[in-house]
Structure formats: structure tokens, C-alpha cells
Amino acid sequence: MTPSHQPLVAFTGLEKRAAAGLAAIFSTRMLGLFMVLPVFALYAHDLDGATPLLVGLAIGAYGLTQALFQIPLGLLSDRIGRKPVIYGGLVLFAIGSVVAALADGIEMVILGRVLQGSGAIAAATIALTADLTRDAVRTRAMAAIGISVALSFAAALVVGPPLARWLGISGIFWLTAFLAIVGMLVLAYVVPDPARSSVHREAQPVLDQFAGVLGNPTLLRLDLGIFLLHLTMVSLFVVLPLSIESAGLAPVDHWLLYLPVVLLAIVAMVPFIIMAERGGKVKGVLLGAVTAMCASMVGFYLFHQSIWVVGFLLLVMFTVFNLMEAILPSLVSKAARAGARGTAMGVFSSSQFVGAFLGGLLGGLAHQSFGADAVYLVGAATSLVWIGLAATMAMPANLTAHVLSLGEQPAEEGLGLEARLLAIPGVEDAVVALDEGVAYLKVDSGRLDWATLQTFSARA
Template sequence: MSRRFANRFHLYAIPLMSSRLLATERRAITGLAGLYATRMLGLFMVLPVLALYAEDLAGATPLLVGLALGAYGLTQAVLQIPFGLLSDRIGRKVVIAGGLVLFIVGSLVAAQATTIGEIIVGRCLQGSGAVAGAIMALLADQTREQVRTAAMATIGLSIGVAFAIAMVVGPLIASSFGLSGVFWFTAVLAILSLVVLWRLVPAAPRRAQHRDVGLDRSQLRSTLTRSDLLRLDFSIFSLHLILMAAFVALPFRLVDVGIEAEHQGWVYLAVMGMAFVFMVPLVIVAEKYRRMKVTFLGTVAAMTLVLLLLGELGHQRWVLIGLLLAFFVAFNLLEATLPSMISKLAPAGAKGTAMGIYSTSQFLGAFLGGVLGGALAQRFGYDAVFLGTALLAAVWLMVIWGMPAPRHLSSEVVALEEQEGDALDTLMARFASVAGVEDVLVVPEERVAYLKVDRQRLDADALARVAGSRHTHRGA
């Protein structure tokens, strides 16, 4: 972009009251969070039941069951970035609707399956509706910069809630209607999501690139060469590999200790509820008291030990339930803190690119976890699944052991408007001169400035003066 064009942008201050949600923003956040949650609910409900109920399918083996569990991750990983880029060209709602249709088709194929191969095809089709990036981009289109962080947090919370509900609802539906009933239910949820998309979510006022949400191809190489970010990519890869592999064996282990399939949902309900209660203080320690690295290393070490004990000692009911609780405390804690660490470490304006790579790593981990768990179960038995994943967790611990403690930086996005004014370099320098502002990227074509700030050191008054001294009008 030419310097002349860059010179035409000024910062304008946003009044505090404008951080309140507008009616259209509230509708968009509610609708898209619900849409995202129901889609993930459909994917997750299969986890606690597929291994048990697939035994009635023709051709089922532990390896193929594991492949069916993780198959959605492969198509998600391959297609999520192309779908996000396609939404930039032809429109968010069109791409999201198309992805939901693919998800519905996959659910219907799996619901009518009589062989494990048909289940695998259905799961691949479910995953091919890879619209997570398009949903986040539409949410960014629908929200102003000053409320976007809260909007994204709502999406993140909805995913966690969906996972917890899926662990309970999946076994309950399967016990009454079989495995096909779970897939019929996911198809109905996806159809309802289509209705929500077109009736509740308002039309986007614009379609733009958002570097805090979407992938920026110009930043891809530099992001992939950051060792600190790669450690976190490997972490989410390992976490979801372990999760998917564990669910090849966990349902059978619960049956072995006398908890039949129709009652397992209640076990997951109790365990997930308690895990959430135990997780919250640990998140507070990590975030508020800035003990992120210690918490991270301790949690991975704890997960390594729990997996080892599941393989060696998890054959008694209460020991198994206690280990299951410890596993989900560790899993939920890592699932909550890893995205926060990505946000802290990503350079200003590169958060969307970093999260795109991170999400791809997550889905690849889910795919390989199903395959690895199935292969270990088929070749060596279910104890080997836990011991094999314990070995992976130990490798994971070694990979992250030497990482520097992440700086506790927060992302800020400040709106710009087109006006005559200072040069781009001057604008960046004025932001950088404020105490507590650690990184700045001004992107005139998006009309925003991306900042990384240390809130404990931030001179909010100085930042407000920079904003106030430059605005030509005030508005939302």
C-alpha cells in the first residue's frame, strides 16, 4: 500500500458507552454461538458411544472404530482454511449454509449406516462442513472492535458447554435409540442451525478481512517459524490426539467396572461438573497471578501420570472414576488456557493466522488420535491405548519444558477512519510510545490498529490522550 494512501487514516476515540452491545450484535452473537455450539454438540456426542455401539456394525474392528471417531478431524483440517477464504469471496452465510448442508448429509449417511465403512464416510462428510472460520469471520463482520473480544469469548464458552452436554446426552440418546439415533439427532440440530442462520443472524453489513480472526497468507510463513507458537500447536495436536484415542478405550473400561452403556452419561455428568469446579481456581492462578507456564507444565505432567495410571490401575470402579475426573480437569484446563497463550504470544495483527494454524493442528490431532487409539487397541488391547498416550504426553512435556514463560499481553483493536493526517510511521510511533504498549500494527485497508498491551503497565490515560488528540468525530 502506498504511503500516500496510508496517510489518509486517523484514529478516532470510542466512547465508553459504545461498548454496550447493539441489538444487531446481540442477535449475531446469540445466533452464531448457538449455531457453533449445536454443530460441535453433534460432532462430540459420538465420542462416548461410538466404540460401544459400533460392535453391531458389519466389518467393525477397533482400528476402524478409531478411524470413524477421528475421521471428521481430517476433513476439518484440510478444508477449514479453504472454506474461510471462500467466505471472503462469495459470502459468509452462503459458505456456512453449504457447510451445514454437508454436515446434515454426513449425519444422514451415518444414521442409516449398517457397516463401519459407511460410518467413516458419514463422519468424513460431517467434518467436511468446516465452517468454523467462516462463522468467526461473520461474527467479526457483525461486531465492532470494542465488543469483539467478548463476542469471541462467548463462542469459546459455547464450545465448552457443548462438549460437556455431549458427554451426557450422547450416551442417553444411544441407550434409547441406538447409534443411529445419535446421528439422527445431530441432523435435526444442523437443520435447526440452518433456520437460526437465516432467521436470527442478521445480514452482515460488510465482508472484510480481520487479522484478529482470519488467516492472513502474508503472515503464514513468519507464524510457522515461531518456535513458541509451534510448541502450542504441538500441544493442541497432542491434547486432541489423546482425547480421541482415550475414547476408543474409556467406554469399555467403564463397562468392565460395572457401569453399563445406558448409565455412562450420568458418570460423565458428575465428572464434567466436578472437573469444571476444580478447573476454575487453576485458571485464576494461571491468568490472574501470572503463573501460566508453571500451570501449563504441571497440567501436562499430571495428564501424563493420569494416563499411565489409567493403563496400570484403572480396573476398579472408584479408582477409574477418580482418574477420569483428574483427566477431565487437566483436559478442560488445557483447552481453556492454550488459546489464551496463543493470543498472548501472537504478534499484533497475527492472532487470526496463529489461531488458524492452531485449529488445523487440533483437527489433525483428533484424526490421528482415533487412528492411533484404534491401532493400539486392536494390536495390544485397551490398556495399551492409555500407556501409548502417556508416552506421547511425556514427549509433549519434553517439547514444552524449555519454553519461555509467555508474557501476559492482551490484544486490543482500535478503529481508524479515513482522514488527512499523520504518516503511518508517525501513527505507529505514537502508539508505541505509550507505556505498556508492546507491539503495534496499523492496517489502513482494514481501518484498524492492532495493539499488544501489558495491562499492568499500560498508561491508559496516555493511550486515551493519543486517541483523543486524533479523533475527528466520535461514534460507535
């Protein structure tokens, strides 16, 4: 019997509240960050001092501070508690939103976006999720948060254009400030307080694991992949709304293009995920997706005057984006050592936000220096770099992460227990965390002697 055949453990009522509440906090914050993407380039000319470079910087500025503060605030939450850090992050996000809403000039909008990003609560939110859930349901709780972020991105593209028409850009920023306050209320009245907070190596960064993570060439290529993906996507939105408008669709009606494209892209990615995960063709799917992204950016450069072509290319781009957002974290989980997934995902996520920042900056610079069309060539160039990285990357072994509950064990048992676990057929990597009362394993589900493995848990 392998871990995949274990009966599905149901969420408790407290775990449901925790997962739903934290997903709501995460998604509303990301909705606030993303809503300006499809509209800011269209309305920024009303701001004093607006130039293409500064518009691009305003779009991506949140990514820099998000990347800088995400891991440190997660580590701080180990010391002072999860909720105080999340409250502080939401307050910073609200302040940044108000600064941007009150701005008359582009510089103040940039400052507001920088403040929004500094309220980087991702790591602390994931850590709180781990505190409030059992090992058996934790992965599903994390997945719920991930799905909520993806839905937020899709929703932002659809609701952003009409909201910008009705409320203006300042109104969108006021709305994001309101969403931050809603997040605080959800944290106070929906999300339970944890009985205790502890380090969960599979869910959050651990300082002594950074050297190993940063020295792993496969993880570094995956980090560069998510960096290039978000660089390309954010740079695209520096000029894409302008291209859609010039192709004949009024800004208030841009949602009519985004809505069907977003929905179709979700459906279109499913067969490729099945092909990658069940068909064992991860590298082929990865290379094909990045090649399609490169071709799409060239297509935008050549044919952005046609709304029908733009719609088709957007469908390809969003399919690739959704596909990569599903495949790349899965590959990170497989490539990370047992017990190091939290650290690996922390570096991966920070790489994503650095990419968003540079996407806005490089997109704005290309627009200002060489014209709007040149931004699409920036995306094509970054895609070519990614093709080279993906083509030469060794795919990680198809191993499954498993957390084995041990209960209390004497300190001297650690190394001996690791050796005994590694002797079980199918256990490829093991890290015993006696402070957590668990062992983190990487297992080959097809070979695992599940009955023997369970005896270690039973003894506890």
C-alpha cells in the same frame, strides 16, 4: 488509565442476536460431532466390517477434513460471503450425518464422519461474528462461542449414552442431521446479515501472515500442545467406554459417571486458572497439568477395573482438558504478533483437529495390535512428549491485545503512525491496518500511557 479500566461497552440488540445465534450454530454442530465419543466403541460391533482400527478411525475421521478445510473455507468466505459458506458447511454436515445414519458397515460411517468434518465452518463463523460486532465487544462475543463449544462437549458426554440406548447409533446421526437443519434456520432467521464483510486480522486467518506464525517457535509449541491434548483425549474414548462397561456400569448408565465428573471438573479448574493468570505461574500450572494427564493415563492402564478409580482419573483428565482449553488459546493470543491473532488461532485450531484424527487412528491401531490397555500407554507417551515441549518453552510476555479505532487515514500515514504508536510508553507492538480503520496493538497494561493512546483515536 489502562484498557482494563475502560467502562464495559454493552452489546446492541443486533450484536446480542449475532452472538447468541452464532454460538447456537457452533455449539449444536459440535454437539453432533461429540455425541458419538462416549458410545461409539460400545455399539460399533453391530456394524459390518468393524475392527478396532476402523472404529478408532470412525471416531476421529472428522478431524482430518475439519483441519484441511477450515482455513480455506474461511478465506473463501472473504470472497463469496460468510453465510453462503456457513450454509454450505451445514449442508455437508447434514449429508455426512445422513450417510452415517444409513450405514450398515463401518466404512460408510467413516465416510459420513469425513463428510461431517468437511463442513468446516469455524473460521467463517468467527469472521461473521467479527463482521457483526464492534471492536469493543468482539472479544466477549468470541468468548461466548468458545464457552458454548465447551458446554457442548460436556453435554455430549452426558446425553450420548442414554440417546444411544434409546435411538441407537443411527438415531444419534439422524439427530445430528436435524441439528444441522436447526443451525440453518438459526442462520436464516436469527443471525443478522452484515452490512459489509471485511478482513479482521484479529479474528480470521490472513494469507501473508502464515510464514510469520509458522516461524514462531512459541506458537509452534502451543500448536503441538493442543495437537497432543486432542490426540490423547480422542484416543482415550476409543477404549474408555469399554473399560467403564467392564468395570460394572451398564452403557445406558454411563451418564451417571460423566455428569458429576464433568461438573466437578469445571469447578476444579477455576483455582488453577486464577493461579496461572493472576498468580503469574502459567508455566508451573501447564507443566503440572500435563504431568497429571500423563499420570492419569498410566492410572487408566493399571486400575481401569475399578469404577471408582476410573471416576477419579476421569475427573483429573477433564479438569486438565478444560484447563488447557482455557490456558492454551490465551497463550496463543499473547505469543502472536499484533494483528496476527486470527492467523495464529487458525493454525492452532487446525492442529487440534489433526490431533483428533490421529488420536482415533493411533488409538484404534494400538487397540487392534496390542489390546485395549495399550491405548492408555499411547496417551501416556504423548503426554511425556508434551512435558518435554512445555518444560523447554519460553512463556510469552504478559501483554494485552488492544484494537484502536482510527477511522479513515491517508495511505501514507501507515508507517509513520506505527512509529508514533510504538513511541507511547507501554505499547510493545503495533500494526496499522488502514483498510480496516484500526491499529492492532500489544500493550503492557501496567505501563501504558492510556491518555496519550486515546488521543490517536480521538483525532480520528
